[in-house]
Amino acid sequence: MSAQREMKEKNPWHTPATIIITVIGVIAIVALVTVAVLQNKPLPKKYKYGIVLDAGSSHTALYIYGWPAEKVNDTGRVVQVHSCKVKGPGISSYASAPLNAGESLKVCMLEAKDQVPSKRHQETPLYLGATAGMRLLNIENSTASDGVFQAVSQALQTSPFSFQGARIISGQEEGAFGWVTVNYLDDRLKQGLETTGALDLGGASTQISFVSDNYDGSESPKNSVTFRLYGNDYNLYTHSFLCYGKDQVLRMTLAHQTQSGPATVLDPCFHRGYTAIKNYTVLYDTPCVSDRKPQPAPASFNHTGTGDFQECQRVVRNVFNFTDCKYSRCSFNGVFQPSLQGPFGAFSAYYFVMNFLNLTDTSTPLEDVKKKITNYCATPWEQIKEQYPHIKQKYLAEYCFSGTYIITLLTEGYNFTSENYPNIKFIKKIKDSDAGWTLGYMLNLTNMIPAEAPDKPPLPHGGYVSIVTIIAILLFVLIIFSLRPIWPRCSKRPQII
Numbered sequence: 001m002s003a004q005r006e007m008k009e010k011n012p013w014h015t016p017a018t019i020i021i022t023v024i025g026v027i028a029i030v031a032l033v034t035v036a037v038l039q040n041k042p043l044p045k046k047y048k049y050g051i052v053l054d055a056g057s058s059h060t061a062l063y064i065y066g067w068p069a070e071k072v073n074d075t076g077r078v079v080q081v082h083s084c085k086v087k088g089p090g091i092s093s094y095a096s097a098p099l100n101a102g103e104s105l106k107v108c109m110l111e112a113k114d115q116v117p118s119k120r121h122q123e124t125p126l127y128l129g130a131t132a133g134m135r136l137l138n139i140e141n142s143t144a145s146d147g148v149f150q151a152v153s154q155a156l157q158t159s160p161f162s163f164q165g166a167r168i169i170s171g172q173e174e175g176a177f178g179w180v181t182v183n184y185l186d187d188r189l190k191q192g193l194e195t196t197g198a199l200d201l202g203g204a205s206t207q208i209s210f211v212s213d214n215y216d217g218s219e220s221p222k223n224s225v226t227f228r229l230y231g232n233d234y235n236l237y238t239h240s241f242l243c244y245g246k247d248q249v250l251r252m253t254l255a256h257q258t259q260s261g262p263a264t265v266l267d268p269c270f271h272r273g274y275t276a277i278k279n280y281t282v283l284y285d286t287p288c289v290s291d292r293k294p295q296p297a298p299a300s301f302n303h304t305g306t307g308d309f310q311e312c313q314r315v316v317r318n319v320f321n322f323t324d325c326k327y328s329r330c331s332f333n334g335v336f337q338p339s340l341q342g343p344f345g346a347f348s349a350y351y352f353v354m355n356f357l358n359l360t361d362t363s364t365p366l367e368d369v370k371k372k373i374t375n376y377c378a379t380p381w382e383q384i385k386e387q388y389p390h391i392k393q394k395y396l397a398e399y400c401f402s403g404t405y406i407i408t409l410l411t412e413g414y415n416f417t418s419e420n421y422p423n424i425k426f427i428k429k430i431k432d433s434d435a436g437w438t439l440g441y442m443l444n445l446t447n448m449i450p451a452e453a454p455d456k457p458p459l460p461h462g463g464y465v466s467i468v469t470i471i472a473i474l475l476f477v478l479i480i481f482s483l484r485p486i487w488p489r490c491s492k493r494p495q496i497i
C-alpha cells in the first residue's frame with residue numbers, strides 16, 4: 001500500500017500539471033490540423049474562357065477554351081472545353097453572298113452562349129482567324145474578302161462576348177501557333193524539354209514548323225520565329241506553302257492533266273470505275289491554277305479514274321519544283337529548310353486521311369505504307385462505295401489522291417526518310433484538345449505564356465495538410481518522449497526494491 005502511494009506521488013503522469021499540459025497539447029494538435037484542413041482549403045475555382053473561330057478554307061470551327069482564373073501561367077492549364085463545327089463551307093465560299101457567311105456562324109455562337117456561364121460572357125474574348133481560303137480570296141478579289149470580313153464581324157459583334165476582331169492570319173502565324181499548341185499541350189515548354197515539330201495539312205495551305213539545332217535563322221530570316229517562353233529561347237523554323245493544302249494540290253494535279261483542254265482525263269489518283277463530269281471554269285477558279293487555264297477550253301471534261309498509286313505519284317510530283325534552290329538546302333519550290341530534327345505531330349488533314357487509311361501507326365515501315373496506299377488506289381470504286389457506305393463520297397473518292405500526296409509531300413517535299421518517318425505521329429487531339437493553331441493564337445493574344453519562368457508554385461493544399469499533420473504527430477511523440485525519463489523510472493522502482 002505504501003509503495004503504491006509513493007509511486008502515485010512520484011509519477012508525473014498523475015500530477016494535475018502534466019494532465020493539463022497533455023490535454024492542452026492534444027487540443028493544440030487537433031486545432032492545428034483542423035485549421036490546416038479547413039482554413040487553407042483552395043478557393044472555389046473561378047473559370048475564365050476564350051473563344052477562337054478557325055475560319056479554314058473548307059469549313060469553320062469554333063473552339064472554347066477554359067482555365068482556372070488563378071495560376072494562369074501554369075503550363076498545360078488551358079484546355080478545350082467545347083468545339084462546334086459550323087455547317088456549310090468555309091467563309092471564303094460566301095464571296096458573292098457575304099451575309100450568309102455571318103448567318104452560318106449563328107448556330108455555333110448560340111452553342112457557345114450555352115457553354116460559357118452567362119456571368120462570364122462579357123469578359124470572354126472572341127477571335128476569328130481566317131487561313132488560306134481567305135488568303136486566296138484576298139489575292140483574287142480583295143473587295144470580296146473585305147465584304148466577307150465585314151459580314152462575319154457584324155454577326156460576331158451581336159454576340160454577348162468581347163469580340164476582338166476578325167482577320168487573316170499569316171502563314172507564319174499559322175505555322176508557329178500550331179507548334180505552340182502542340183508543345184503547350186504536351187507540357188514541353190515550361191519544362192524546357194525537346195520540342196515536337198508541327199505538320200499541319202489544310203485544304204488550301206500546309207505548314208511545317210520545328211526547332212533545329214543547326215539553324216540560327218540567318219540563312220532565311222523570313223522562315224524564322226523567335227520565342228522566349230518560360231525562360232527558354234526558341235528559334236523556330238516555319239514555312240507555310242500556299243496552294244499546297246490537299247484541295248488546291250488536287251486542282252493543280254488536275255490542271256496539269258488538263259493542260260491541252262481534253263474532253264476526258266484518265267486520272268491515276270482516282271479509283272477504276274470512278275467517273276464524273278467536271279467543269280473547267282470551276283476547276284480553274286482559284287489563284288493556284290487560274291493562270292494555267294487552257295485557252296480555249298471546253299465547258300467540261302470527263303474525269304475518269306484508273307487507280308494506280310505509282311502513276312498518281314508521278315502526276316503529283318509535277319506540282320513540286322525540286323530543282324531551284326539558292327540556299328544550302330531546300331524542301332521544294334526554292335524554299336529553305338534546315339535538316340529535320342526531333343519528333344513531329346501531324347494533324348488536321350494529315351490525321352483525317354491517314355486515320356481513314358489505317359496508317360496512323362508509324363511503326364508501319366514506309367514501304368508497307370506505300371503498299372497499302374497502292375492497294376487502296378487499286379480497289380474499284382464500286383467496291384469502295386460498298387465497303388464504306390456511311391462516308392461522304394467526296395472524301396471517299398479523294399483518299400487515294402490524298403494519301404499519295406501526303407507520302408510524296410513528306411518524303412520528297414520535306415525529305416523524311418524510312419529512318420525518320422517513324423518520328424511522325426499522326427494526331428487529332430492532345431489531352432482532349434484539338435491540335436491546330438487556334439489554342440496557340442489565343443495563348444499569345446491573351447499573354448498567357450510568360451517570357452520568364454513563373455515562381456515555384458506554392459505547396460498544394462494536400463501537401464500543406466500532410467506536412468502540418470506530420471509536424472503535429474512529431475510534436476505529440478516528442479511530448480511523450482520528454483516525459484519518458486521520469487515516468488518509467490517511477491513505475492519500475494517497486495520491482496527494483
Ligand SMILES: O=c1[nH]cnc2c1ncn2[C@@H]1O[C@H](COP(=O)(O)OP(=O)(O)O)[C@@H](O)[C@H]1O
Binds near residue numbers: 201204206395
Ligand atoms: O473527315 C475528313 N476526311 C478527309 N478530309 C477532311 C475531313 N475533315 C476535314 N477534312 C479536310 O481537311 C482540310 C482542312 O482544311 P482547312 O479547312 O483547315 O483549310 P486551311 O487550313 O487550308 O484553310 C480540308 O481539305 C478538308 O477537306
Ligand SMILES: [Ca+2]
Binds near residue numbers: 348
Ligand atoms: Ca486549317
